[in-house]
Amino acid sequence: MAAPARPSIWPDLSAKLVARMLSAHAGLGVILGALLYIVSLSGVLVVFHAEFARWEQPHIVERQSVSPELAQSAAQSVLDHARAMDDTPDEIMIFMPTPDSPRLAGGYDDSYWFIDDQARLGERIDHGFSEFLIDLHYYLHLPSTLGLIVVGLMGVMMLALVVSGFLAHPRVFRDAFRSRKPGNGQLSLADRHNRLSVWGAPFHVMIPLTGAALGLATIVALVLAQSEPEMTVTDMFDTVFGAGADQTAPAGPLPDAAQALRVVAKDFAEDGLIPWIIQIHHPGEDEQTLQILTAAPDRLIFGEYLQFSPDGRFIGQTGLENGEFGQQAMASVYNLHFGNWGGVPVKLVYVVLGLALCVVCVSGVQLWLYKRARKKGPQPRLERAWIALVWGPVALIGLCLTLDRVFGIADSLLAPVFWIGLVALAGLSQFAPSKAGLSCGLKLTGATLLLIGASAHFLAYGASGYQNPAAWGVFAGIILSALLLTGDALRQPRAEAMPAVVPGD
Numbered sequence: 432m433a434a435p436a437r438p439s440i441w442p443d444l445s446a447k448l449v450a451r452m453l454s455a456h457a458g459l460g461v462i463l464g465a466l467l468y469i470v471s472l473s474g475v476l477v478v479f480h481a482e483f484a485r486w487e488q489p490h491i492v493e494r495q496s497v498s499p500e501l502a503q504s505a506a507q508s509v510l511d512h513a514r515a516m517d518d519t520p521d522e523i524m525i526f527m528p529t530p531d532s533p534r535l536a537g538g539y540d541d542s543y544w545f546i547d548d549q550a551r552l553g554e555r556i557d558h559g560f561s562e563f564l565i566d567l568h569y570y571l572h573l574p575s576t577l578g579l580i581v582v583g584l585m586g587v588m589m590l591a592l593v594v595s596g597f598l599a600h601p602r603v604f605r606d607a608f609r610s611r612k613p614g615n616g617q618l619s620l621a622d623r624h625n626r627l628s629v630w631g632a633p634f635h636v637m638i639p640l641t642g643a644a645l646g647l648a649t650i651v652a653l654v655l656a657q658s659e660p661e662m663t664v665t666d667m668f669d670t671v672f673g674a675g676a677d678q679t680a681p682a683g684p685l686p687d688a689a690q691a692l693r694v695v696a697k698d699f700a701e702d703g704l705i706p707w708i709i710q711i712h713h714p715g716e717d718e719q720t721l722q723i724l725t726a727a728p729d730r731l732i733f734g735e736y737l738q739f740s741p742d743g744r745f746i747g748q749t750g751l752e753n754g755e756f757g758q759q760a761m762a763s764v765y766n767l768h769f770g771n772w773g774g775v776p777v778k779l780v781y782v783v784l785g786l787a788l789c790v791v792c793v794s795g796v797q798l799w800l801y802k803r804a805r806k807k808g809p810q811p812r813l814e815r816a817w818i819a820l821v822w823g824p825v826a827l828i829g830l831c832l833t834l835d836r837v838f839g840i841a842d843s844l845l846a847p848v849f850w851i852g853l854v855a856l857a858g859l860s861q862f863a864p865s866k867a868g869l870s871c872g873l874k875l876t877g878a879t880l881l882l883i884g885a886s887a888h889f890l891a892y893g894a895s896g897y898q899n900p901a902a903w904g905v906f907a908g909i910i911l912s913a914l915l916l917t918g919d920a921l922r923q924p925r926a927e928a929m930p931a932v933v934p935g936d
């Protein structure tokens with residue numbers, strides 16, 4: 432006699448509720464795919480974040496270098512301003528000209544200004560749009576620590592998708608280099624997805640790997656700190672990136688940054704290090720210290736921290752430039768992830784490969800929608816939502832560009848505009864007459880907003896106001912992007928954005 436069936440631990444659910452849960456599950460899959468895509472798309476733009484910043488204020492005078500005396504005077508000007516405002520900054524920073532940002536600037540807390548050749552504080556730094564892009568990519572506009580962790584976890588998921596995709600399709604490497612006749616919509620899309628995945632495989636592995644390392648560093652430090660009762664998360668980071676100078680000066684004149692800069696020029700130029708950020712902690716107060724973060728334009732490391740005594744004598748360095756292999760590797764993760772090495776040619780390569788990664792993200796979800804439609808029937812709601820989540824961010828980035836550069840909207844409002852707008856577009860997409868019309872409309876909207884923002888910005892400053900090549904390059908890039916979007920939207924206006932599934936695909 433057969434044993435009675437063991438009762439299920441799960442309660443009986445109505446068919447209607449199960450259907451709703453399955454729909455919610457599918458919706459979450461689309462949302463996750465959209466977030467991976469948004470992180471990838473914003474990463475493409477952040478590659479040129481320094482150029483975007485120079486474009487936002489194109490009229491600022493640029494210089495390749497400044498004298499140590501001017502840098503010292505700039506630090507004093509910042510401190511004088513703070514005292515005049517009854518502020519007591521914990522730290523003042525002077526940003527020296529570098530190849531990526533050949534401008535002299537300085538400030539404290541959240542207040543920073545460009546500084547002229549007389550060490551006078553000039554125009555306040557206003558990089559609202561580029562900061563919006565950076566925060567979107569780094570944190571998805573979440574609180575910084577939480578955002579880094581979330582984006583880091585997404586890097587882990589993307590890496591898992593890349594590796595599992597290759598393992599699940601052992602023939603993909605061979606097929607990626609074979610030519611075959613174009614098939615139906617799904618087959619052509621699968622070919623594109625697989626080929627771009629293989630052709631950009633090293634990049635597609637490196638980007639999520641380094642992104643996960645950057646995003647999850649806080650969690651790793653927290654776990655490691657638990658193994659040492661007397662260690663904190665800050666202490667764990669200090670073992671890699673240093674804890675700053677340990678020689679302090681009493682209240683009085685600022686430490687001699689000018690002399691420290693002379694030491695950098697004399698003793699570290701041969702190592703390829705150039706001054707980047709002068710950091711004076713507790714300026715003018717007891718225990719003030721001096722540290723200079725140098726940049727290394729010809730190396731993968733982001734730089735090296737040099738510590739100086741109050742009178743400008745070199746007293747030590749962190750070791751990012753010549754320390755242990757692991758320390759140098761950690762210092763290289765940032766530049767490797769963002770393409771901050773090799774100049775504009777490397778950045779352009781990152782943009783091309785980054786766009787390919789965006790296509791892989793989009794086509795992967797689209798292929799999943801094809802398979803779901805084949806098994807469960809047409810999925811018009813999910814398909815429309817996905818179109819909105821793909822082309823909506825492009826249109827909303829154009830909207831944020833226009834609002835920031837043309838209308839001067841508060842920087843803090845850009846993130847709400849983006850996310851509320853994206854949710855609204857996903858909802859309104861359900862009322863679109865056709866998927867092709869929805870896709871075409873979003874592309875044309877994005878192109879129009881990009882053209883308006885870039886053109887209005889150019890007219891505001893004029894050709895004479897565009898005083899650096901980066902400004903012209905960004906302007907040309909925005910116009911080209913708008914034209915490509917327009918051409919793509921008008922190329923096949925009557926074709927469906929997602930062709931119907933062909934039986935047997």
